[in-house]
Amino acid sequence: MKRRLAIALLVLTAACERERRDFKLPNGDHLTAATQVSQLQPGAPSPPPVVESPFQDNAYALSEGKRLYSAFNCVGCHAQGGGAIGPALMDHRWIYGSRPDQIFSTIVQGRPNGMPSFAGKIPDQQVWQLVAYVQSMSGNVPKDAAPARNDDMQASKPELRREPKPPVQTGHR
Amino acid sequence: MLQSVLESAGIQAARVESEWWFIFRVTTVVTVIVLAGLAVAVRRGLRGRDTGASEQRMLRYIGIAGAITVVILFAILVRSIFTSRALASERVSDVMQIEVMAYQWWWSVEYQHPEPEQRVRTANELHIPVGKTVAIKLLASDVIHSFWVPSLAGKLDAIPGHEAVLWLRADRAGVYRGQCAEYCGFQHAHMAFVVIAEPPDDFERWIQAQRKTANQPQSPIEQRGLQLVQQRACVMCHTIRGTAAGGRIAPDLTHFATRSTIAAGTLPRTPEHVNAWISDPQAIKPGNRMPTIALAPEDRAAIVAYLEQLR
């Protein structure tokens, strides 16, 4: 009985989680200047803090991420995910890591050969929304939260209908 | 500021207003007569005298009442069709064109001109010359919105993939408030705009001023403001012509300080309000597309100072 109750509660909170509309980060927005730029640090190495994405399974954040993806002209280099000047985002190959915090760093810090740093330009909340969306491009978010098609010419299958592609690390860190 | 159907300031709204008073008077008289008839009937029914009235005779009266209903309705119909015609007669081709693009939850306004650099782009505020018909081309960038300035004209929907044109003419100078009238999401309530009808000379002066690029900042604090605007998140969305800011998804700020409101009519444009807005837009208009940006108070003050001199 207890277990059933627990499962029921879990399902319920999952639904609430997915449908929350957060207009700001729970802890407010903070400057991303603190983002680590280098792995070098004084003293004994401390384990890197694992940063949880606040919006991983959140439908609203994913759709906002999708909107920002074209508003901030990510399309210009990455196209609709198929890649052009920049690498493809809808495949399983991840050069700089597929974890939310790694994608976050890629956006904020920029990467060699063209990916500019958006530090200070995109507030953390929107970066997290982009992170969640980028993960959905390869089908790596729950189907019930992933974005459906846009009211546009269709370039590819909507994220909701993409097969999940388990990430494969290809790049160097 | 006026936002009322019954205080018309333009030909289109005046026609509708006169139609309103016609129908209002007719229907009031009809209502009074029918309810009086009911009252008489109830009084008589309560006394319960057997009238012996034949059903035939009552049906005849019902028929007469029905016929009168038809005549009244027909009169209203004819009046309404004539008003429609009159409204349509305003559709002339050689008029000033303004393109209004509705976004979730603000209005982008563009004054058309054959030369691209002479086009004027502003937001949530239309200036029009008094006494001249303007054609407002309505487009929607995302969902369906509806453009409505009650004192000037009836509403017209802006539907994605469709183009609609609204002709209107202001006959009195003044500031008329308008608002989105089709439910469009979180901030449907805060999607207002103003129409400023002014004498043609004033209008000409205004549009000339709008064609210029943005003022250069003078004082150090203003200069610091510009620097911040160009370095921080502002540039991702806003355009300020003459600076590095060229984002196209949020209101054009080139002549920000000439406008009377911010956030699509949500707040009057005062330095305090602008400051409050930048510090936490989501508290003022939850769900709107401007994110909360972490800025030190003195940086915010600099940005406000810069914005306030964008005349």
Add this chain to the structure above:
Amino acid sequence: MTTRVLDVSRLPSFAFGHRSILWWATMGMILIEGTAFGLLAVSYIYLKWRVPEWPPGFAPPDLVWGTVTTIIILASALPNELARRAAERLDVPRARLWIWVSVIFAIAFCVTRALEFTTLNVWWDSNAYGSIVWFLLGTHTAHVVTDILDTGVLSTMLLIAPIDANRMVDVAENASYYYFVIASWLPIYVLLYLAPRLV
């Protein structure tokens, strides 16, 4: 106490056709679904009227399988009618025989219908034309499948369940519904296959 009495005890305990309540229930279903098909057809025409070229960007569906389906579906009216007549005569063996024959016909055109889906030349997510084509065909197929299952169950009942006269009424009404499935297909065939070629 002697009184006037309307004696109904000699009335039959079942009836066919529009005298039976089942016939009216079936007509209700037919009206509902007929309206749905009508509105779908109007939507098709509406979308067609919005674009200059039709079908937009795709070849119209190939004629072969659609036409074969149409022929089979029309031919299946015959066993269906025979089943209905047998049912109204309370002729259980023949009703049983013909209803099974119509099940076989129905399965046959389910197969050709499946092949039809492969020759539409457009996907449902290609554009609005593709969507409405798939929706029309899909809705009709849903009716066909429902009817087959329904007929199948009824045929099985005739083999193994106790049979009273009401079962024969069921067979007759099953046939009325099947006529609707046939009748609703013809305008859809014209819309999907002929209209893009003729207009």
Add this chain to the structure above:
Amino acid sequence: MSLTPVVQLEVTEDHIASESRALSHSWAQPRGVMGFLSEVDHKRIGLRFIITALVFFALGGVLAALMRIQLAVPENQFLGPDLYNQVFTMHGTTMMFLFAVPVFEGLAIYFIPLMVGARTIALPRLAAFGYWMFLAGGVFLYVSFFLNIGPDNGWFSYVPLAGPEFAPGKRSDTWAQLITFTEVASLVGAIVTIVTIFKYRRPGMTLDRMPMFAWAELVTSFMIIFAMPAVMLASTSLILDRLVGTHFFNQAQGGDPILYQHLFWFFGHPEVYLIFLPAQGLMSTLIQTFSSRPIVGYVALVTALVATAFMGFGLWVHHMFAAGLPEIGTSFFTAASMMIAIPSGVQIFCWIATIWSGKVRLEVPMLFALGYFVIFILGGMTGIMVASVPLDLQVHDTYFVVAHLHYVLIGGAVFPLFGALHYWFPKFTGRMPSHRLGLISFWLLFIGFNLTFFPMHQLGLNGMPRRVYTYLPGLGWETLNLAAAAGAALMALGALSIVINAIVSLRRGEMASRNPWNAATLEWSTSSPPPPHNFYPERVIGSRDPLWDDPPDQPIIEGIRSDRREVLVTRLLDAEPDHRYHSPEPNVWPFITAVFTTIMLIGSMYTPWAVVWGSIPPFITLIAWFWPRRTDINDESYPVEKARPQLNEATGPA
């Protein structure tokens, strides 16, 4: 020789007593939990519909109160946009789909068999299935709401706002699937009502002797059949666009958001009439009873119902005047929208004539009927205003329309409904409702209603749009909104007093006789509440108002078997006896089918495969539902050879 002779017969008291006993036994309601789930008695199903719908009405009312609190003062922080949008969507959806349509359906299921003198409803298992689907849909909607998956795009769910791009998550799908639930329930109810009216009328009740409420429900049921498929298509294509990427409403790929509006309003406008028409039937019923005379203009009233139904399908575009459609078309729809006032006018004139020439008793139901006149006439007048294109372009989507629609729907439907619930309370429960509490409820509701909604006309003209979660001070909207909030509080008290009245009267009300209001229709010819088999002995109908005008020696109907649930099926037009029919026994499979259908429908919000795999269990339960059982077999024609002698009568010309 006729199969149904009228003969002089000796009918003894003993015979009547033993037949009554046999009927009570064979129509007995099943007991226990399984019995509850297997119920096929139309009175139980009807009452469940009514009570469930009233619960949803109360929930919808609470949501309305939340909105009035939010809007009582400008820039209120009480709800916030996200919650407010869900609340107003839930309010509209609840009132339209979970209250207004089902409550009249419940009244039809309860009273149509009683009014046409039948022992039960046609297709009772289907009716039960309809109820379970309705209940499942309503529970599904409210559970979703509490899980934050409540729809938030308005009860109309316009695309693209409710479409795949702008409505992330599952909220829009919840709305679309709720439509499917209520659709199934209403369509099933419509079929059941039509068949009952066509085939189960007591001998002698020709079509032109049918009670007005039966006419109203008949016309409404046909409207449901033609209107509901449109919204089914709209919601299905919406969900397809969202889930599998079709392009019905994507303008970039040849679709069109306006197509959605056409489909929605082709249903949405008739929807108003299919709420309004049953209430017109109630009005005729109440006015006739409390004016103590036959209704004036029976034929005119029936014609008006039919005319309204036809015209109701010709004016959907008046919801889309602001969408910029061609002018010629809009003129046609203006004309149609105005002309529909004619049948309403004729009905009102007929009722006034009835009152004028009758002996009026100002009982509570009659007060509600009189309240209808005041409120509905005002709503009708504003209806004429919004039918005019130029005026509509100003007031469309403003509070003026909010006022208009509440005047029409609350005045035109809810007031008659409350009158009717008060009127039929003794029939439901066997006890009389309290007159004094009834008076209190009426005046609270009447004053509260006008205080809430009358100011909204002015608000709309002052430029306040609908569906805004807040507004700025200084636009002249504060006082009127505050008045509306006060009115809403009065209405809440009124609703509360109705609940109190129901509870108190149920416990301590005076016992009701068969016909406490001295009415003329058949439901008052049986005990209050009616026995499971409704009537025995049954007399042939001889006039339009049988309880007033039938001679006492109308023939008694004998020969319907009492040892099983048998009913007499009559012919469509003249209600001549046609055959006897064994009505279905209680059965639990409709309930189980509804459970599996619910699982399938909810699953299909998440994956299209749920439709394929999910339809297998309901299919299996349907087989179980229809599989003939010993008790269902018609023993007069089993085995089938036994039926041969009846064949000529069974197939011969009707």
